[in-house]
Amino acid sequence: MMNRPTRPLLATAVALASLVACGTVSAGPQPSPGGQSTGAQYPMTIKNCGREFTIAKEPQRIVSLSPGQTEILLRLGLKDRIIAQAQEAASEPDPELADEIRSIKSLGAKTPPSKEVLIAQSPDLVYSGTEYEFNTEQGFAGKDELVKAGATPYVATAGCAQRRSTGTVEDAFTDVRTLGKVLGRAEQAAELEKQARAGLSAVTERIAGRTPVKTAQVFYEGGKLYAIGAAIEVDMLRLGGGQNVFAATEQRFADFYAAEVNAEVVLERNPEAFVFAVQDDTHEQQTVDYLKRTFASTPAVRNGRLVGVRNATFAPGTLASIQGVSAIADGLHPRG
Structure with a gap:
């Protein structure tokens, strides 16, 4: 059997299931809570890593299990909804976001939280970079366990098990758009994607x-x-x-x-x-x-x-x- 490197990004990419990544969204007739005009309607059904999840209302209690995902949520203006984070020690925070990130409760700076710790937070959305964070064999909360507890699990598109070997930079934009719809931040997501694409274009145009x-x-x-x-x-x-x-x-x-x-x-x-x-x-x-x-x-x-x-x-x-x-x-x- 092939030996595999132990660096976090490779270890967490182990294939956990034979799944297909996608990030489509369909919504029902109900507006977001509080009468806010966000453009989001619930119940909303999303497809993620080959599974469908129905979101009854706009998520308000988010746990982010990877630093890159935490930064996306913050850039969408959702700090007030992030109740906890994990694995933040995996990378240095963006200087612009460092103070905000350090103020968020940590469930484990170097590893994902146990099932008991995560479910005890009463999240309604759990956002991770890979499917490893939902590996029950490691003592983590599985997707079905989270759904039963009232939370929707969402994995970065490029981190879905079968997608991991074919993931692209473009996949991150899929996630930004999906999260924008799910969290009532479609306009902010569009602006974030626009800025990110401009940064990428500046690089590719320089070396064209x-x-x-x-x-x-x-x-x-x-x-x-x-x-x-x-x-x-x-x-x-x-x-x-x-x-x-x-x-x-x-x-x-x-x-x-x-x-x-x-x-x-x-x-x-x-x-x-x-x-x-x-x-x-x-x-x-x-x-x-x-x-x-x-x-x-x-x-x-x-x-x-x-x-x-x-x-x-x-x-x-x-x-x-x-x-x-x-x-x-x-x-x-x-x-x-």
Whole structure:
């Protein structure tokens, strides 16, 4: 069986079920509570990760289980509805949102909450980056348990189990639109999407017409090297002007989008650049030292094209992916 890296973003992407991701919404005739003119009508039925969920009224008690998802909710102006968060230690908060994020109750800075802790919050919407956060084998509340308790589970589109290996940056925009409808923030969602798309376009337009750089997308940890062959990581590399030397169709990626590889596999492909996820400055230096030591003969090392990108930007369903695309573009196609 293939060995899998232990970094949070890969570990939480383990396929939990054979599901299909989508984010469609249909609504009934009832307006949102309090007579507010939000344009939302309830009951509302959404499709998420291949399942349908009916939302009786506009959610008012939201628990966010991933920092990227918390930031989206805050940018939609929903701080007053976020009753708790989890796993916020997975990434540094956006400076603009740092104070707000730190003021939100934490159910566990490094791990998802247990079933008992989560259900005790009496949420009506639980928003996560992947399906891992609903894995009952880990002691977390399952989707059916949450529905029974009166909460709707919502997973970022790119984090749905079957979608994880084919996720894209575009999926985050699907989530923004869906949440805007579900939470009565359609106008704010449209503006947020517009701003995010403008940021992405600024990057892609800057490097338009440049030849994609032949890149090995990897992750290094604990003395082991992993190749990344699919998922949002590869879409970000494409948008940032790179062409992965690993293909999603390779057998090594048949069950998972990442696979442990030996140095010879990489050397045979002679990459012009390396793009790799890093947890912090120390991890980045460790990875750089390993790449320089192991792949000194490659154009990537000879020309210093070693591009470290923060782990959090690769998380499914986060707008931070645009920052990741920008970092990749700057590393592969320097300004000026």
